[in-house]
Amino acid sequence: MSGVVPTDPEQPTGEMEKQIISPTAVPDAPPDYNSHFVPGPAGPAAPPPAGLPTGYNIPQHPGAISLYCPVGSTHPIQYQPGRYPMTNQPAPVMWMPGPAPMPNCPPGLEYLAQLDSIHVLQHFEPLEVMTGFETNNRYDIKNNIDQMVYIVTEDTDDYTRNAYRNLRPFVLRVTDCLGREIMTMQRPFRCTCCCFCCSCARQELEVQCPPGATIGFVAEHWNLCRATYSIQNQERESMMRVRGPCATYGCGSDSVFEVSSLDGASNIGSIIRKWNGFLSTMGNADHFEIRFPLDLDVKMKAMIFGACFLIDFMYFERTPSRRSSV
Template identity: 35%
Template sequence: MKFDSSSEMPVLNQPNSISPQELINSRWTKNSLQAFPNTNGNIRGANHLRALASTERVIIKQKKEWLEIVLGCETQNHYDVLNEQNEVIFSADENSEFCMRCWCGPLRPITVDIRDEDGVSIMHLRRPLACQELCFPCCMQKMSVQAPPGNSIGSVAQKWGFKPQLHVKDETNQVVFIIKGPLCQFSCRCGDVDFPIYASDGQSECGKISKRWRGVFHETFTDADIFGVKFPPGINPYMKALLIGATFLVDYMYFEHANQ
């Protein structure tokens, strides 16, 4: 699957407004990829995360689990991450307990290990057990992002409200992006479901996460989804990694329910 270049997301700038680029901390620009700290003597992740440096879009494709389709039994999810040339650059695997998958369904606590094409672990995502209902504003969803594993680069946190809203934060807990979603996350019109990405002001749209429509069979009988991510222009691989983590959280929060 390739993105249609005609569907470019415009960057919305009003006269005398601050551009999304100016709202992003300068150390996150594309040319400022700093060296990763030495984690357990392994700094290979620094080179392998560079696969994101020249990529303005990625596709995150969940693999079909036939056991889920046939038996309705929730299994651990597996994904491929593809670049603009439709090449697999990363693979991702969920780690979770069987009992939690049965009892907690899409709310289950998970970790996601993301590896490069050589099998080297370059990212680690962790979501603890939490609620996402309006009646529990003190126990909202959150996902931490490490790149490489052991080196925290930020987190994604759900904000309380009637419409979906996620705050993407850097390692100093500063909001760098705000992701807003529609009140209805179902593909009611057989089309994509979009989650626009805004700069930290919450007004300047600069990117997009889209849940792709896969047809009646997939939407009805399986939760194997495809997501497209259009990154804000000019950001470096660290921030792209944070937005990839945000996409996984969107999947588990709003679309991991087909067999529940």
């Protein structure tokens, strides 16, 4: 029929959109709202502060947050407040700066040559409080400005710790900031079933620095009223003595162990067990402060340091009560 006009076949909707929208079409530019603004002359550019990474803008106001601007781009990236919260990182351990080697000084004892007092802080062990299971003791050794000097760890097997408790033989290893073992303290087992005046029942501690080289001994002496020790050199010659208070288990006050000459005429130093409350006592976390003269021989300082641990195990190491079988 001549009156009918032919039409194109129906096309899918997607094909029609492709024909209508040109791939090269560019959207209209946004209106320039700042066309009325006339910029003034540019001022001198301030140099960036030292240490600022490349790509960060300098804050113009106190407390402003620096914006990160990638190199080659003019648009800084600003993060939404609260989107990336700061995590609470633990405070780093501050160690005492390592001193230079000294002549006639065992390696690792150079720290003691610069100190006249140190603090022995025992770690709190929750497992002992909850179960009564004895674990290896650990101690942090710090100076007066809270810098770490040494770390002391006990190396004893589980059976020995829980069978003998505070009478157990032990090995204490002293390490420095590099993890090197610079000192070893050993306590042999001594039977306590015989008379206290017998020499075989007296406690003893051997100090080695470096490990394997004995520098002295801490020997207990029998006394009816108070704790008494002698600090000996490697030849077992007595050099100093340590005398404790009559009431060693001080409650509510510090327990002071005086370090003096053999005749007791001159006071050399002291080992003070600090009273930190009942919670610290029940948690078996002792705190000792050791004082000695600054010019004292470093080996004798190490011996006083070792005497502190023998005193801790003998008088302040808490022994949990055991249930008796019915």
